Amino acid sequence: MSDVPFIEVDNLYFSRGDSEIFRGVNMTIPHGKVTAIMGPSGTGKTTLLKLIGGQLTPDKGRVLIDGDDVHRLSRKALFTLRKRMGMLFQSGALFSDLDVYENVAFPLRVHTDLPDAMIRDLVLLKLQAVGLRGARHLTPAELSGGMARRVALARAVALDPELILYDEPFVGQDPISMGVLVQLIKRLNQALNLTSVVVSHDIKETLTIADYLYFISEGHVVAHGTPADLDVNQDARVKQFIHGEPDGPVPFHYPAAQFYQDMLGDTATRGGA
Amino acid sequence: MKRSRSMEFGVGLFILVGILGLVFLGLRVSGLTFSGASNTYQLEANFSNIGGLKPRARVSMAGVTVGRVESIELDTEWYDARVTLSLTNELEGQISRDATAAILTSGLLGEQYVGLSMGGDPETLEEGDTIRDTQSALVLEELIQQFISNMATN
Amino acid sequence: MSMKGGQVAMRITRLGRRSCDLVESLGRAGVFLAQSAVGIPSAEGFRLWVRQLHFVGVLSLAIVLVSGLFIGMVLALQGYTILVDFGAEDALGQMVALSLLRELAPVVAALLFAGRAGSALTAEIGLMKATEQLTSMEMIGVDPLRRVVAPRFWAGVVALPILTVGFSVVGIWGGYLVGVEWLGVFEGSYWSNMQASVAFINDIGNGMVKSIVFAVVVTWIAVFQGYDLLPTSEGISRATTRTVVYSSLAVLGLDFVLTAVMFGGL
Numbered sequence: 258m259s260d261v262p263f264i265e266v267d268n269l270y271f272s273r274g275d276s277e278i279f280r281g282v283n284m285t286i287p288h289g290k291v292t293a294i295m296g297p298s299g300t301g302k303t304t305l306l307k308l309i310g311g312q313l314t315p316d317k318g319r320v321l322i323d324g325d326d327v328h329r330l331s332r333k334a335l336f337t338l339r340k341r342m343g344m345l346f347q348s349g350a351l352f353s354d355l356d357v358y359e360n361v362a363f364p365l366r367v368h369t370d371l372p373d374a375m376i377r378d379l380v381l382l383k384l385q386a387v388g389l390r391g392a393r394h395l396t397p398a399e400l401s402g403g404m405a406r407r408v409a410l411a412r413a414v415a416l417d418p419e420l421i422l423y424d425e426p427f428v429g430q431d432p433i434s435m436g437v438l439v440q441l442i443k444r445l446n447q448a449l450n451l452t453s454v455v456v457s458h459d460i461k462e463t464l465t466i467a468d469y470l471y472f473i474s475e476g477h478v479v480a481h482g483t484p485a486d487l488d489v490n491q492d493a494r495v496k497q498f499i500h501g502e503p504d505g506p507v508p509f510h511y512p513a514a515q516f517y518q519d520m521l522g523d524t525a526t527r528g529g530a
Numbered sequence: 531m532k533r534s535r536s537m538e539f540g541v542g543l544f545i546l547v548g549i550l551g552l553v554f555l556g557l558r559v560s561g562l563t564f565s566g567a568s569n570t571y572q573l574e575a576n577f578s579n580i581g582g583l584k585p586r587a588r589v590s591m592a593g594v595t596v597g598r599v600e601s602i603e604l605d606t607e608w609y610d611a612r613v614t615l616s617l618t619n620e621l622e623g624q625i626s627r628d629a630t631a632a633i634l635t636s637g638l639l640g641e642q643y644v645g646l647s648m649g650g651d652p653e654t655l656e657e658g659d660t661i662r663d664t665q666s667a668l669v670l671e672e673l674i675q676q677f678i679s680n681m682a683t684n
Numbered sequence: 685m686s687m688k689g690g691q692v693a694m695r696i697t698r699l700g701r702r703s704c705d706l707v708e709s710l711g712r713a714g715v716f717l718a719q720s721a722v723g724i725p726s727a728e729g730f731r732l733w734v735r736q737l738h739f740v741g742v743l744s745l746a747i748v749l750v751s752g753l754f755i756g757m758v759l760a761l762q763g764y765t766i767l768v769d770f771g772a773e774d775a776l777g778q779m780v781a782l783s784l785l786r787e788l789a790p791v792v793a794a795l796l797f798a799g800r801a802g803s804a805l806t807a808e809i810g811l812m813k814a815t816e817q818l819t820s821m822e823m824i825g826v827d828p829l830r831r832v833v834a835p836r837f838w839a840g841v842v843a844l845p846i847l848t849v850g851f852s853v854v855g856i857w858g859g860y861l862v863g864v865e866w867l868g869v870f871e872g873s874y875w876s877n878m879q880a881s882v883a884f885i886n887d888i889g890n891g892m893v894k895s896i897v898f899a900v901v902v903t904w905i906a907v908f909q910g911y912d913l914l915p916t917s918e919g920i921s922r923a924t925t926r927t928v929v930y931s932s933l934a935v936l937g938l939d940f941v942l943t944a945v946m947f948g949g950l
Contacts, residue, residue, distance in 0.1 A: 307819075310823055312819060312822060312823070336825040336826075336827070337825070339822075339823055339824065339825040340825045342823065343823075344820065344823040346816045346819070346820050347816070348815055348816055350815055350816035350817050350819065350820035351817070352817055352821070353811075353812070353815070353817065363824065363826075364824045364825075367824070367825070367826050368825065409820075412824075422823075534735075537734070537735065537738045538734055538738075540738055540742045541734050541737050541738045541741070541742060543742075544737070544738075544741050544742045544745065544843075544846060545842075545846065547745075547846070547850060548845070548846030548849050548850065551846075551849035551850050551852070551853045552849050552888075554853055555785070555849065555852060555853065555888050556884055556888065558875070558879075559781050559785070559852075559856060559878055559879065559882050559888070560879060560882040560883060560884040560887065560888055561876075561878075561879025561880070561882070586883060586886075588880055595880065
């Protein structure tokens with residue numbers, strides 16, 4: 258890759274309780290591109306985003322964002338770094354006590370000393386970009402899931418960040434709002450020259466927007482490359498995932514005793530006794 | 531905006547209610563007066579037994595409350611109790627030198643208080659003086675003992 | 685035999701682990717309190733504080749005042765039937781006022797506050813955590829301890845003493861209604877006996893100190909349980925229950941300790 262790396266994930270180890278979630282993850286996320294992190298559910302993709310955002314601390318390894326080791330920064334420096342990041346949460350995570358307008362204005366109010374008139378202009382601009390300028394007086398409870406996610410997107414880009422982290426942006430959306438979101442992410446990335454990291458398991462949508470893909474399974478990066486590369490990847494795990502096959506290296510069955518034994522074993526012992 | 535104004539009004543009212551309530555408790559319930567310590571003067575009295583007298587107990591004269599018991603301590607010279615009384619200023623220079631102080635009980639089970647009664651001496655007690663003529667608290671056990679020993683001698 | 689030994693060892697291990705967990709969560713709660721309670725006040729913080737004071741204070745006023753009225757009335761009724769046997773019904777005012785100021789107002793107001801405001805605080809913060817609002821706030825670069833927890837904490841600390849004062853005032857008035865207006869205790873002796881026996885610093889002041897201590901403890905438990913809970917619907921309901929149970933126990937236990945120190949001559 259000739260691109261300048263914006264985020265470097267270096268030999269990351271992380272465990273929660275007794276279960277190891279990451280065992281040596283390495284990643285390079287280029288500047289100004291959309292990078293997708295994919296993998297089956299339960300592989301800790303959201304955890305990876307939280308590690309990048311500095312909300313969790315790894316057991317070993319480091320995460321560099323634009324040269325800064327996220328987990329070595331002081332609390333203050335970390336919060337300063339976060340002003341340059343936006344994050345879109347799975348649920349939208351809008352503040353339920355504020356209306357749509359105030360939600361988008363929130364980062365501007367806390368991080369800038371702009372006069373109210375200018376904040377208003379900026380907020381309306383961002384809401385216009387996601388097509389919800391007319392919904393500014395609604396409360397989060399009155400929004401549909403897709404609308405909430407668009408408002409959250411407007412809020413995430415309110416401060417014109419350099420990096421946006423998307424946590425499962427397509428989950429639970431109807432096809433129309435899914436298409437809207439795909440378009441928005443693509444457009445925003447081009448228009449603002451953002452670096453985007455998308456965590457998702459929706460293959461079709463992710464393949465259309467991602468410039469580069471990482472595939473995580475069992476705590477490692479098992480494959481990476483452009484969408485075209487991964488499509489022809491011969492790794493069984495990747496193949497199963499990309500082509501949506503129900504059974505393969507990721508088993509359909511939760512680990513269990515042999516079916517025959519489980520069904521008949523009980524009766525057999527009872528009969529014997 | 532209108533909603534937030536009425537909310538702020540409610541909160542202001544709430545705090546005001548708290549302050550007024552505290553003022554009510556102070557003035558009406560604990561009988562606090564704004565003219566506090568400067569309006570009293572102190573006398574002392576030694577009792578051989580104070581029974582159940584407590585600091586802050588009432589001091590009365592002819593049944594009218596005229597002050598409070600300020601403090602009670604053991605006088606290590608005579609091994610009796612020295613009680614400091616603080617009385618209202620109106621009585622300063624009025625109580626005669628031979629006035630008596632007695633520890634009395636209000637009702638059968640009531641609290642104990644100090645009762646003052648006037649003497650006839652034209653000279654009066656000043657701030658910090660000691661009332662000489664005192665009468666200790668009646669201790670029930672002693673009374674009973676006396677009664678029994680009287681019965682025995684009869 | 686060896687199995688029994690193994691079980692005992694397991695029990696001891698479990699007990700040890702539980703104690704360690706307890707100490708750890710106490711430490712976490714302490715750090716949490718220090719991080720959220722200490723901060724530079726700002727105009728924005730004041731606005732948020734007023735809003736929370738409205739929520740935990742003004743909206744709890746009705747239930748606290750009504751309870752205070754009834755408790756004052758019951759005290760007068762019960763006190764009268766006891767005192768009248770000794771011909772001491774004049775001491776009714778003193779009895780009502782002292783029981784309210786020293787004990788009942790701080791304790792009952794704190795228990796009501798834990799049920800009404802504490803549980804709501806836990807549920808609200810818990811829901812904000814479950815819907816990732818706290819995390820997203822952190823990602824925007826705003827400390828949720830300062831923005832969400834601190835105003836709620838300080839609102840609780842201010843609200844409960846005010847509610848306690850209200851409780852006492854209304855209770856004493858309720859005692860007056862029953863004792864003087866209904867049972868015919870002489871009005872003058874109701875008030876004068878009260879004034880003769882209630883000391884501002886010793887009774888009202890100590891009652892207020894109790895109430896401030898309870899306010900800190902109850903609000904602390906409430907916001908910490910909300911912040912520390914498992915972000916699921918079951919986690920929220922459990923944390924809400926824990927808030928009420930822990931607060932009530934803490935209030936009653938601390939009340940004993942404080943009473944012993946203040947009035948027990950320790």
